[in-house]
Amino acid sequence: MTRVLPDLLATSAARHGARDAIVMDGSRMSYTALEQGANRLARSLAAHGVRRGDRVGMWLPKSPEAVMAVWGILKAGAAYVPVDPGAPPARLGFIARDGAIAGLITRADRAPGLAEAFADGAPMRALWYADDPAKAPRIAGLPGVPWRALAAESDAPPDPAPTPDDLAYVLYTSGSTGEPKGVMHTHASALAFVEWAAETFAVGPDDRVAGHAPFHFDLSTFDLFATARGGASLHPVPARAASFPAAIAKLYTGERLTIWYETPSGLVLMLTRGNLRQLDLSALRVLLFAGEVMPVKVLRELMALAPHARFANLYGPTETNVCTWHDVTAPPSDDRALPIGRACSGDTLAILDESGSPVAPGAPGELWVHGASVMRGYWGRAERTAETLRPIELPAGGTAVAYATGDVVRDSGDGVLEFLGRRDHQIKTRGYRVELGEIEAVLQRHPSVAEAVVLAIPDPEITHRLIAVVVPAAGAAIDEASLKQHCAAALPRYMVPEHIGARDALPRTSSGKVDRRALLPSTPSGDPAS
Amino acid sequence: MTLSPTESAVRDYLLTEILYDRNLQDLPADENLIDKGLLDSLAILKVVTFCEEQFGVTIPDTEVLPDNMESVRTIAALVERVRSGH
Numbered sequence: 001m002t003r004v005l006p007d008l009l010a011t012s013a014a015r016h017g018a019r020d021a022i023v024m025d026g027s028r029m030s031y032t033a034l035e036q037g038a039n040r041l042a043r044s045l046a047a048h049g050v051r052r053g054d055r056v057g058m059w060l061p062k063s064p065e066a067v068m069a070v071w072g073i074l075k076a077g078a079a080y081v082p083v084d085p086g087a088p089p090a091r092l093g094f095i096a097r098d099g100a101i102a103g104l105i106t107r108a109d110r111a112p113g114l115a116e117a118f119a120d121g122a123p124m125r126a127l128w129y130a131d132d133p134a135k136a137p138r139i140a141g142l143p144g145v146p147w148r149a150l151a152a153e154s155d156a157p158p159d160p161a162p163t164p165d166d167l168a169y170v171l172y173t174s175g176s177t178g179e180p181k182g183v184m185h186t187h188a189s190a191l192a193f194v195e196w197a198a199e200t201f202a203v204g205p206d207d208r209v210a211g212h213a214p215f216h217f218d219l220s221t222f223d224l225f226a227t228a229r230g231g232a233s234l235h236p237v238p239a240r241a242a243s244f245p246a247a248i249a250k251l252y253t254g255e256r257l258t259i260w261y262e263t264p265s266g267l268v269l270m271l272t273r274g275n276l277r278q279l280d281l282s283a284l285r286v287l288l289f290a291g292e293v294m295p296v297k298v299l300r301e302l303m304a305l306a307p308h309a310r311f312a313n314l315y316g317p318t319e320t321n322v323c324t325w326h327d328v329t330a331p332p333s334d335d336r337a338l339p340i341g342r343a344c345s346g347d348t349l350a351i352l353d354e355s356g357s358p359v360a361p362g363a364p365g366e367l368w369v370h371g372a373s374v375m376r377g378y379w380g381r382a383e384r385t386a387e388t389l390r391p392i393e394l395p396a397g398g399t400a401v402a403y404a405t406g407d408v409v410r411d412s413g414d415g416v417l418e419f420l421g422r423r424d425h426q427i428k429t430r431g432y433r434v435e436l437g438e439i440e441a442v443l444q445r446h447p448s449v450a451e452a453v454v455l456a457i458p459d460p461e462i463t464h465r466l467i468a469v470v471v472p473a474a475g476a477a478i479d480e481a482s483l484k485q486h487c488a489a490a491l492p493r494y495m496v497p498e499h500i501g502a503r504d505a506l507p508r509t510s511s512g513k514v515d516r517r518a519l520l521p522s523t524p525s526g527d528p529a530s
Numbered sequence: 531m532t533l534s535p536t537e538s539a540v541r542d543y544l545l546t547e548i549l550y551d552r553n554l555q556d557l558p559a560d561e562n563l564i565d566k567g568l569l570d571s572l573a574i575l576k577v578v579t580f581c582e583e584q585f586g587v588t589i590p591d592t593e594v595l596p597d598n599m600e601s602v603r604t605i606a607a608l609v610e611r612v613r614s615g616h
Contacts, residue, residue, distance in 0.1 A: 242571075
C-alpha cells in the first residue's frame with residue numbers, strides 16, 4: 001500500500017480522535033487536536049509560499065507545538081529540518097542556508113539568536129513563533145506568524161498531499177570535512193523503518209511512549225511516527241528535565257510509560273545517577289536502545305529490574321534508519337558484546353572487503369546496506385552522496401545501490417552480525433555521532449592554531465569524552481578558554497572538547513600520520529577519564 | 531549583589547569550566563541556566579562532582595533535579611542544605 005507519513009496521524013485521528021496524542025508537563029493534546037492543528041499549520045505554511053518539495057527549519061525546544069510543527073510541515077508536502085535547539089546561532093544560520101529552508105518554526109524568545117543567525121540575510125520567506133508573542137519580532141525583514149494566527153486557517157487536510165518519494169526530513173549530522181551534512185529521507189524510507197518497528201513491537205493505543213531523543217537525532221522518528229501509527233500517546237521529555245537522569249527516570253516511571261527508546265548512555269545514567277533501581281518499572285513493556293554499544297553488564301541489570309519487558313538492540317546509521325536488530329530474549333550469560341543482529345526494515349546487507357568483494361564467512365568487513373530504509377543522499381552534496389551510495393553486488397546476486405556504513409562487522413553465523421568498530425574517526429558521545437575531523441577543522445580555523453587533533457577518551461557513562469591537542473601557530477600563544485569559546489560558537493555543546501592542551505609538535509607514525517595513540521597518555525590538563 | 535562564598539565558588543567554576551562562551555559580567559546568580567540550554571547532562575555531572583569535592587559533601591542523585599540546579603543561587607542553596615543535613 002502506498003502511504004505517506006501524514007496518513008499515520010490521519011488514520012489514528014479518525015479511529016480514536018479523543019485519545020491523547022501528546023502528554024507533556026501535565027497538558028494533553030488529543031489526536032483530533034493534533035491532526036487539526038497540523039492541518040492549520042500546513043495551510044499557513046502554504047499561504048506564506050512554502051511549496052511541496054521545500055524544506056522548513058525547526059529551532060525550538062521540545063513541546064506539543066514542536067510535534068505539531070513536524071506534522072504540519074509534512075502535511076504541507078515539505079521536509080522538516082530540525083536544528084539542535086541548543087546549537088549556537090552560527091550553526092542554525094549554516095543549516096538554514098545550506099538547506100535553503102523556505103520557512104522556520106521557532107520561538108520569539110529566541111529573537112537575539114535569530115537576529116545573529118540571519119544578520120547577513122535569511123533564505124526563508126517567513127518565521128512562525130510557537131510561543132505566540134503579543135508582537136512578533138521582525139527578523140531579516142521577514143513576516144513573523146504568531147501561533148494564534150493559525151486559528152484563522154481551515155482544519156481540513158491541505159492539497160496536494162505529499163507522495164512517498166517526496167523528502168520528509170533532512171537530519172544534519174557531523175561531517176568529517178568541517179561542515180555538517182544533511183541526510184535526506186523520504187516518506188517511503190522513513191516508513192520502511194516505522195512500519196517495521198511499529199509492527200514488531202506491537203505499538204498500540206494503550207501504549208505510552210517516551211520521547212527523549214531530540215528531533216534532530218534520528219531515534220526521534222520512532223517516537224514521533226511509530227507512536228502515531230499505533231495511536232499511542234507520546235510523552236516528550238521537557239527540555240528542562242532532559243539533562244537530569246533522576247528527572248527522566250521519575251517521569252518514565254511516574255507516567256507509567258510502556259515503551260522507552262533510549263541511547264545506552266541515557267540508560268547508564270538513569271542507573272548510575274537516576275535512582276532507577278528504586279523505581280517501579282512494572283509498566284515498562286518494551287525497552288529499545290540504539291546509537292552506541294550497549295554495555296552487557298548494564299543490560300543484564302536492566303533486564304533483572306524489568307524481567308517482564310522485551311529488550312531489543314537496534315542498529316543503523318542515520319543514513320539507513322534502523323537496518324539491523326537483535327531481539328534480546330534472555331539476559332546475556334557472558335560478557336561478549338551484544339550482537340547488532342539481523343537485517344530489518346526490508347533491507348539487504350552485504351559485508352565487503354576493501355576491494356568491494358564479499359568477505360569469507362565470519363571474516364570482518366565493512367557493512368553495506370541496500371533497501372527501502374536507506375536515505376536518498378546528502379542534501380546538496382552529490383559528490384559525497386556518490387562516494388557513500390554505490391552499486392555493489394548483492395549476496396543473492398544482482399547489483400544494487402547500497403550505503404557504505406564505515407562500520408566494521410562480522411557475521412557470527414546465520415546472519416547475526418557483530419559490530420567490531422569504525423573504519424574512520426567517527427565516534428559516539430552521549431549517543432551523538434561525532435566526526436573528530438569536524439571539530440579539528442573548527443579548531444584549525446582559529447588564528448592561533450597551526451594544527452589540531454581531537455581525541456575521544458572512552459568513558460563508562462557517556463561513551464566518550466573529547467579532548468583536543470593543538471600546535472600553536474608561529475608566534476601565537478594558546479588560550480584554552482578562548483579556543484573553547486571559539487568551538488562553542490560554531491559547534492553543538494556535545495562537540496566542544498572538555499580540555500584543550502598545547503604541544504610544540506604532534507607525534508607522527510612512520511607513514512607521517514598523526515599518532516593519535518601516542519597522544520593519549522601524555523595529554524595535558526590532568527586526567528580526563530576521572 | 532553580594533554573593534556568599536559558596537555562590538562565588540559555584541559561579542567561578544561555572545564560568546571557567548562550563549560557560550566558556552560567556553563573559554564574567556553577565557552571569558547573575560539568579561540566571562536560569564537550564565531554560566537557556568547552558569547545562570547539558572555532562573555539564574551537570576561536572577558541577578555536581580565539583581561541589582562534592584570542593585565543599586566535602588555528598589549530593590544524593592535524587593536531589594540532582596532541574597529545580598535545584600537551575601542557577602548559581604539554587605546550586606549553592608543545595609550545597610548548603612546538604613551540608614547542614616536538612
